Amino acid sequence: xxxxxxxxxxxxxTAISPAQASSDTAGIALRISNLSKSFGGLQAIQDITLDLHxxxxxxxxxxxGAGKTTLFNTITGHIKPDTGTVQFEGRSLVGLPPWKxxxxxxxxxxxxxxxxxxxxxxxxxxxxxxxxxxxxxPAGRQxxxxxxxxxxxxxxxxxxxxxxGSLAGSLSYAERKFLSLARIMATDARxxxxxxxxxxxxxxxxxxxQDLLRxxxxxxxxxxxxxxxxxxxxxxxDRIAFLDQGRVIAEGEPxxxxxxxxxxxxxxxxGQA
Amino acid sequence: MVLLQLLVNGIQTGTxxxxxxxxxxxxFGSTRxxxxxxxxxxxxxxxxxxxxxxxxxxxxxxxxIAAVSAAVLAxxxxxxxxxxxxxxxxxxxxTVFVASFGVVIVVQxxxxxxxxxxxxxxxxxxxxxVEVFSGxxxxxxxxxxxxxxxxxxxxxxxxxxxxxxxxxxxxxxQNPELxxxxxxxxxxxxxxxxxxxxxxxVPAAIFTGATSGLNPSIGLHIMLISLVATIAxxxxxxxxxxxxxxxxxxxxxxxxxxxxxxxxxxVAFAFLLVFLIFRPAGLFRLASTH
Amino acid sequence: MSVxxxxxxxxxxxxxxxxxxLNVLIGYAGVFTxxxxxxxxxxxxxxxxxxxxxxxxxxxxLIASVLTAGIxxxxxxxxxxxxxxxxxxxxxxxxxxxCVTVFSEWRSFTGGLGGIVNIPLPELFFGTISTPxxxxxxxxxxxxxxxxxxxxxxxxxxxxxxxxxRDNESAAxxxxxxxxxxxxxxxxxSSGLAAVAGVVYAYYLSFINVQSFTLDTSVLVMAMVxxxxxxxxxxxxxxxxxxTMLPNALSYVPFLPPTEIGSIQQILYGLAMILMxxxxxxxxxxxxxxxxxxx
Numbered sequence: 001x002x003x004x005x006x007x008x009x010x011x012x013x014t015a016i017s018p019a020q021a022s023s024d025t026a027g028i029a030l031r032i033s034n035l036s037k038s039f040g041g042l043q044a045i046q047d048i049t050l051d052l053h054x055x056x057x058x059x060x061x062x063x064x065g066a067g068k069t070t071l072f073n074t075i076t077g078h079i080k081p082d083t084g085t086v087q088f089e090g091r092s093l094v095g096l097p098p099w100k101x102x103x104x105x106x107x108x109x110x111x112x113x114x115x116x117x118x119x120x121x122x123x124x125x126x127x128x129x130x131x132x133x134x135x136x137x138p139a140g141r142q143x144x145x146x147x148x149x150x151x152x153x154x155x156x157x158x159x160x161x162x163x164x165g166s167l168a169g170s171l172s173y174a175e176r177k178f179l180s181l182a183r184i185m186a187t188d189a190r191x192x193x194x195x196x197x198x199x200x201x202x203x204x205x206x207x208x209x210q211d212l213l214r215x216x217x218x219x220x221x222x223x224x225x226x227x228x229x230x231x232x233x234x235x236x237x238d239r240i241a242f243l244d245q246g247r248v249i250a251e252g253e254p255x256x257x258x259x260x261x262x263x264x265x266x267x268x269x270x271g272q273a
Numbered sequence: 274m275v276l277l278q279l280l281v282n283g284i285q286t287g288t289x290x291x292x293x294x295x296x297x298x299x300x301f302g303s304t305r306x307x308x309x310x311x312x313x314x315x316x317x318x319x320x321x322x323x324x325x326x327x328x329x330x331x332x333x334x335x336x337x338i339a340a341v342s343a344a345v346l347a348x349x350x351x352x353x354x355x356x357x358x359x360x361x362x363x364x365x366x367x368t369v370f371v372a373s374f375g376v377v378i379v380v381q382x383x384x385x386x387x388x389x390x391x392x393x394x395x396x397x398x399x400x401x402x403v404e405v406f407s408g409x410x411x412x413x414x415x416x417x418x419x420x421x422x423x424x425x426x427x428x429x430x431x432x433x434x435x436x437x438x439x440x441x442x443x444x445x446x447q448n449p450e451l452x453x454x455x456x457x458x459x460x461x462x463x464x465x466x467x468x469x470x471x472x473x474x475v476p477a478a479i480f481t482g483a484t485s486g487l488n489p490s491i492g493l494h495i496m497l498i499s500l501v502a503t504i505a506x507x508x509x510x511x512x513x514x515x516x517x518x519x520x521x522x523x524x525x526x527x528x529x530x531x532x533x534x535x536x537x538x539x540v541a542f543a544f545l546l547v548f549l550i551f552r553p554a555g556l557f558r559l560a561s562t563h
Numbered sequence: 564m565s566v567x568x569x570x571x572x573x574x575x576x577x578x579x580x581x582x583x584x585l586n587v588l589i590g591y592a593g594v595f596t597x598x599x600x601x602x603x604x605x606x607x608x609x610x611x612x613x614x615x616x617x618x619x620x621x622x623x624x625l626i627a628s629v630l631t632a633g634i635x636x637x638x639x640x641x642x643x644x645x646x647x648x649x650x651x652x653x654x655x656x657x658x659x660x661x662c663v664t665v666f667s668e669w670r671s672f673t674g675g676l677g678g679i680v681n682i683p684l685p686e687l688f689f690g691t692i693s694t695p696x697x698x699x700x701x702x703x704x705x706x707x708x709x710x711x712x713x714x715x716x717x718x719x720x721x722x723x724x725x726x727x728x729r730d731n732e733s734a735a736x737x738x739x740x741x742x743x744x745x746x747x748x749x750x751x752x753s754s755g756l757a758a759v760a761g762v763v764y765a766y767y768l769s770f771i772n773v774q775s776f777t778l779d780t781s782v783l784v785m786a787m788v789x790x791x792x793x794x795x796x797x798x799x800x801x802x803x804x805x806x807t808m809l810p811n812a813l814s815y816v817p818f819l820p821p822t823e824i825g826s827i828q829q830i831l832y833g834l835a836m837i838l839m840x841x842x843x844x845x846x847x848x849x850x851x852x853x854x855x856x857x858x
Contacts, residue, residue, distance in 0.1 A: 076737060078733070078736075078737075097736075098733075098736040098737060099736045099737075099739050099740055099741050099742065102736070102737055102738060102739035103739045107737060107738060107739070108737050110733075110734065110737070114731045114733060114734035114737075115730075115731070115734070116726060116727050116730035116731055116734070116735075117730055117731075118726065118729075118730050118794075119723070119726050119727070119730060123723050123726070126720075126723055127720075127723040127724065127726075127727045127735075127738070127740075128738045130720040130723065130724070131739060132720070133724055133740055133741040133742075133744045133745050133748075134721070134744075134748070135716055135719075135721045135748065135752075136719065136720065136721070137719075137720045183738065184738075187738060187739065307649060307652075355837060355840075355841065358841045359840055359841055366648065366649055367589075367593070367595055367648075368840045368844050369840070370595065370649075370652065371785075371789055371836055371839075371840050372836065372837045372840035372841065374782070374785075374833075374836065375832075375833040375834065375835075375836035375837035375840070376833070376837060377833075378782065378829050378830070378832070378833030378836075379829075379830050379833035379834055379837070381829075382826040382827075382829045382830045382833070383826075383830060385826050386823055386826050386827075493778075497653075497656060497660075500653045500656075501653060501657075504649075504650050504653055533668075535664055535667060535668060536664065538660060538664070539660065539661050539664050541657075542656075542657030542660060542661060545653060545654065545657055546654065546657060
């Protein structure tokens with residue numbers, strides 16, 4: 001799937017420079033303190049203390065098996081941590097069920113996407129947009145129509161308008177990645193945890209992806225993304241946290257981290273499980 | 274000593290249940306297929322044995338071989354004609370389960386049409402009970418059941434822990450990728466799981482025929498017990514399944530001390546409900562990569 | 564119209580209601596249950612109890628039956644739906660068998676194994692329903708109303724919630740869906756409306772006993788849903804019609820011994836279930852196996 005630069009232009013407004021989102025002035029969206037989790041003797045994450053700042057993109061990098069996805073799972077409530085706290089906008093998340101945490105404003109995408117395969121693209125997005133788990137949504141027909149319009153807008157932004165009625169299972173790889181993004185865009189989450197959202201995309205799709213992300217951040221969304229692709233990391237990160245063997249071993253400005261020879265060696269050489 | 278008699282009966286019933294349950298636990302544990310048709314295999318084995326030894330009046334050895342052959346053949350047919358095609362295109366547990374259930378219905382009714390719906394028993398002098406001491410009756414069959422299950426369980430344990438085949442089978446459920454990297458065919462291993470699991474059902478089928486008798490719908494009843502035992506015992510744990518099945522058998526009989534026979538079936542499910550609500554992972558939980 | 568045809572029509576509608584409501588769970592929520600016949604029975608027994616002891620008014624009886632079945636389903640579903648899907652099948656089996664035991668033993672309420680006879684005719688504000696045509700219209704009306712109710716709910720946001728839970732539960736959770744509540748509501752809706760079938764059944768036959776509410780019936784309704792197709796609204800009705808007419812159709816086949824028709828019938832739909840799952844999991848009305856291309 002190819003995106004012409006014209007579409008990209010429609011989506012991009014003004015880019016934020018990392019300096020503007022400096023940690024000194026922005027607030028803390030998510031505060032993680034001393035978080036640990038082990039699985040039957042295997043320490044997946046250990047004593048992680050990390051702040052995710054509001055309104056910027058933080059990248060989580062590190063070799064395979066470093067504990068990045070486990071960290072996500074712990075934040076979102078899919079896994080219960082052994083010790084430590086997680087605070088979102090001042091409220092503690094530990095112990096709450098995943099759906100409650102999601103409703104509070106922390107949502108995630110999955111590395112394996114987990115789309116609703118037998119539902120249409122439009123329904124995938126609508127389902128994400130509808131908050132209540134009762135028979136009917138609040139605010140009746142008007143709200144319904146507003147949601148459909150917003151769904152159409154999101155599908156346009158992610159380039160999926162043409163596939164609106166198709167089943168999610170019939171989409172190409174790139175289209176599925178964007179649908180996963182469209183779903184989270186449909187929610188009112190203020191903190192996004194994206195697990196390898198751009199893996200395997202071709203360069204034009206990267207462009208659209210980056211622009212989409214920047215757009216959301218401009219609207220006030222905080223993003224934390226697990227990513228392996230250095231091009232993407234250098235292009236979009238405002239801050240980087242480096243994980244290895246379950247610990248945060250470095251955190252800060254991208255320029256500092258990406259040029260540190262020790263870290264480069266760990267990333268490319270050292271910790272292979 | 275009614276209670277003691279009930280306990281002894283319960284141990285016999287429970288041991289037979291355990292023999293059936295381990296077959297299902299093995300298949301489900303290694304292939305993750307919800308092989309509800311296991312009950313149908315049981316019925317086939319039982320009626321083949323009864324037919325050969327009763328109607329054809331042949332030696333029990335020949336009848337046993339016939340029963341094992343029939344069971345293994347049926348198990349493989351179900352696997353290759355039904356499960357494999359389904360798994361090729363969709364393979365959600367639901368689709369497999371429904372097809373498996375269909376097999377049970379077909380077999381149950383086919384057997385009813387051929388052999389009739391009433392209870393039939395395998396006649397043998399071994400089931401004649403002798404008063405061992407005041408109030409307690411036991412038949413030689415009891416000893417045979419216990420001895421046989423001890424042999425089967427030990428044999429199975431040795432196969433699963435000491436042979437390459439057994440270890441591969443256990444690895445299949447935890448980590449199919451690992452099995453493939455060792456150059457083993459997952460499909461062939463699954464087939465072997467069906468062979469072993471189906472063969473395991475035969476002793477239990479024969480004993481049931483000799484003790485409580487057979488009727489076409491017994492497959493369903495046996496299946497429920499095996500399901501409950503496998504789930505409450507913990508997926509992947511054959512010992513867990515055997516223990517729970519034994520407990521269900523004992524409880525079913527002890528319950529008769531106070532309640533009518535109608536409630537004994539409910540006992541198995543009371544077990545299940547209690548376990549699932551309080552210990553959803555089962556008795557012996559095996560860590561698995563999900 | 565011939566009484567014979569009207570009779571078949573009533574049963575098609577009764578089983579149509581059962582199949583439609585079961586489809587809410589199996590087809591839309593992805594929850595596989597074998598306990599549907601139990602709620603059919605609960606509806607019938609409550610209807611009988613109310614009609615014979617309080618009032619034979621159709622409205623009152625319907626309300627009582629639907630509420631009882633719905634509330635009981637809620638109570639059972641709340642803890643039971645917490646477990647994994649495969650386990651839930653077995654729990655539903657347990658519930659079905661326990662209910663049958665209760666139906667057989669609670670003689671004062673259910674008449675035990677013998678059942679209850681002389682159930683009065685249903686009363687509406689304009690009179691009683693007594694002729695076959697009137698019963699057919701009643702059954703048809705109930706099925707139509709239930710189709711509309713389920714259609715509205717399933718096409719709206721709740722339907723999307725159900726399908727999301729069916730397709731990927733962990734993703735639904737991560738997007739803020741209260742999966743437990745969604746499943747429980749679906750169960751209450753499904754079981755509550757299934758009771759309507761029980762009401763019509765009890766009134767129509769004037770006699771009920773436990774034999775109609777056993778696991779065999781659950782399996783029959785499940786076969787209807789699967790053969791007709793789970794993904795659509797009309798699939799279950801088609802399945803219900805087919806399987807209800809099957810015994811009648813079979814009685815016309817010359818060389819079949821009449822005593823074995825029951826078995827032959829079951830063999831046929833057992834085979835149909837197997838073949839459906841292999842070749843056309845979407846059922847007769849649903850999509851064919853082109854799903855393979857979507858992987």
